[in-house]
Amino acid sequence: NTVGVISYNQNDTYNGLTLFTSLTETYLINSCGEVVNQWTSAFPPGNAVYLLEDGSLLRAGKVTNTTIMFGGTGGIVEKFDWEGNLTWSFTMSDDTTIQHHDIFPMPNGNILILAVTIMSNAEAIQAGRDPNLLTDGVLFNEQILEIEPLGINQANVVWEWNIKDHLIQDFDVTKDNFGVVENNPQLLDINFLGGLSGSENWLHMNSIQYNNNLDQIVMSARHMSEIYIIDHSTSTAEASGDTGGIYNKGGDFLYRWGNPQSYRQGTQNDQKLFGQHYPHWIPDGLPNAGQLILYNNGFSRTPSFSEVFILTPPTTAPGVYDYTSNTAYGPTATDYTYTNPVDPINFFSRILSGAQVLPNGNILICDGDSGYFFEIDSNENIVWEYINPSGATGILSQGDDPEGIPNLVFRAHKYGYDNPAFTGRDLTPGNPIELNSGINEPCDVLSTEEFAFEDVTVYPNPATDVIKVNSTHQINKIEIYNSLGAIISQVSNSNEINVSSYNSGIYFVRISSDTRSITKKIIKH
Numbered sequence: 001n002t003v004g005v006i007s008y009n010q011n012d013t014y015n016g017l018t019l020f021t022s023l024t025e026t027y028l029i030n031s032c033g034e035v036v037n038q039w040t041s042a043f044p045p046g047n048a049v050y051l052l053e054d055g056s057l058l059r060a061g062k063v064t065n066t067t068i069m070f071g072g073t074g075g076i077v078e079k080f081d082w083e084g085n086l087t088w089s090f091t092m093s094d095d096t097t098i099q100h101h102d103i104f105p106m107p108n109g110n111i112l113i114l115a116v117t118i119m120s121n122a123e124a125i126q127a128g129r130d131p132n133l134l135t136d137g138v139l140f141n142e143q144i145l146e147i148e149p150l151g152i153n154q155a156n157v158v159w160e161w162n163i164k165d166h167l168i169q170d171f172d173v174t175k176d177n178f179g180v181v182e183n184n185p186q187l188l189d190i191n192f193l194g195g196l197s198g199s200e201n202w203l204h205m206n207s208i209q210y211n212n213n214l215d216q217i218v219m220s221a222r223h224m225s226e227i228y229i230i231d232h233s234t235s236t237a238e239a240s241g242d243t244g245g246i247y248n249k250g251g252d253f254l255y256r257w258g259n260p261q262s263y264r265q266g267t268q269n270d271q272k273l274f275g276q277h278y279p280h281w282i283p284d285g286l287p288n289a290g291q292l293i294l295y296n297n298g299f300s301r302t303p304s305f306s307e308v309f310i311l312t313p314p315t316t317a318p319g320v321y322d323y324t325s326n327t328a329y330g331p332t333a334t335d336y337t338y339t340n341p342v343d344p345i346n347f348f349s350r351i352l353s354g355a356q357v358l359p360n361g362n363i364l365i366c367d368g369d370s371g372y373f374f375e376i377d378s379n380e381n382i383v384w385e386y387i388n389p390s391g392a393t394g395i396l397s398q399g400d401d402p403e404g405i406p407n408l409v410f411r412a413h414k415y416g417y418d419n420p421a422f423t424g425r426d427l428t429p430g431n432p433i434e435l436n437s438g439i440n441e442p443c444d445v446l447s448t449e450e451f452a453f454e455d456v457t458v459y460p461n462p463a464t465d466v467i468k469v470n471s472t473h474q475i476n477k478i479e480i481y482n483s484l485g486a487i488i489s490q491v492s493n494s495n496e497i498n499v500s501s502y503n504s505g506i507y508f509v510r511i512s513s514d515t516r517s518i519t520k521k522i523i524k525h
């Protein structure tokens with residue numbers, strides 16, 4: 001296969017549904033690449049998308065904004081129900097502000113929004129920016145808003161944080177924020193450019209993720225090659241200062257990691273991150289819960305290669321980060337690093353991307369540039385691979401070469417079948433996204449150990465009491481799965497199985513000899 005499911009180890013892949021958005025469409029696919037649900041927006045991605053526990057979809061869309069333009073802008077946040085109806089939307093795009101990259105659905109129903117707002121060059125200079133380091137007419141402030149959705153297209157802003165309130169500079173004693181950069185790692189040096197030129201988009205934040213246990217937010221600044229953690233328990237007034245909140249640091253950084261050159265506590269040799277994406281706390285109940293996982297893109301280093309990191313920020317109490325003056329924040333080493341085991345340069349995405357720990361310990365990795373998702377097990381075996389068939393030139397056909405056709409994906413999320421979003425839903429898979437999948441249905445022909453489809457017949461279909469399997473091969477096992485993927489019965493060394501007690505609906509019959517197997521769909525009347 002060239003697109004859709006490329007490989008699938010059915011024993012070791014975490015059984016769930018994978019969500020991603022491409023162009024105007026958001027797809028929920030099963031491990032066979034078959035579409036279980038699909039939502040259509042009027043807008044391309046802007047960029048994050050989430051399935052919520054009530055089965056609705058929260059998605060950022062990209063609107064036209066001719067004043068503020070950069071890779072990753074959005075401008076509208078939309079909510080759709082499971083059936084695809086738009087139930088709420090909120091536009092945040094004008095000449096002075098635009099939502100970009102990430103949003104985050106909070107447990108209380110509110111939504112965190114990442115946005116830039118415009119600072120004039122005069123404001124930037126008053127804040128201590130070296131005028132020689134201003135290459136555009138404005139400078140972007142990064143802002144996080146918490147909004148409470150209202151009605152069908154409104155929201156209340158209930159909390160706000162701005163990076164412009166947490167700056168330091170040692171360039172001009174007559175301007176604001178003057179101080180000793182290396183003694184104030186809780187603040188951002190407005191004259192540190194991460195090796196770049198001082199363009200308006202100097203930080204390029206690309207994610208915000210929330211931890212409800214700690215009431216903290218972790219964010220990623222691609223151009224600084226740093227991640228930052230802040231307190232969310234503050235009032236908006238406290239979030240603009242340096243006291244208050246559970247951790248009593250106001251809106252200052254509680255923690256930062258990735259590039260201590262930014263606060264002059266390290267050299268290039270201490271830089272760990274290079275244009276990273278999607279740092280987030282591993283959720284409760286999963287392996288390594290509470291640690292941070294992120295995708296380190298590894299651009300702007302030689303050679304370029306990507307990594308997935310799991311790391312533990314050193315703490316003295318939950319959410320209280322350990323810091324020794326005149327040093328860099330720890331850790332000096334990650335707990336886990338994934339690189340391509342053959343040659344690191346084989347795994348690289350310059351932009352976008354993310355990684356997610358799954359309940360069985362596997363990690364789903366999204367190589368965003370190539371629209372390529374792969375799942376690794378704890379021995380780093382690749383157990384599932386998928387290439388987004390939705391290209392900028394149209395939907396690709398099975399057999400088409402996706403190389404060079406933009407099919408980028410910001411992130412992929414896998415949701416277990418036990419997710420509340422799926423309770424009571426019809427999860428009958430439809431067709432794969434790619435065209436001409438036909439008899440090339442990945443789950444049927446991927447493995448050479450699969451039977452050819454015509455070698456096995458299951459009848460009658462629809463069935464009412466007994467189904468029979470006809471094959472020229474010796475059949476060792478017949479298993480029946482429901483549409484949630486749960487096994488409900490099996491027989492060994494028999495060519496028939498009784499289904500009379502089943503409810504009406506769709507079931508999957510997995511038929512195995514000692515060397516081959518195949519799955520067929522049946523309808524029970």
Ligand SMILES: O=[N+]([O-])c1ccc(OS(=O)(=O)O)cc1
Binds near residue numbers: 222350
């Ligand atoms: O082309 N884009 O859609 C795009 C480019 C860059 C970008 O920023 S990044 O930090 O997520 O790579 C986001 C989206």
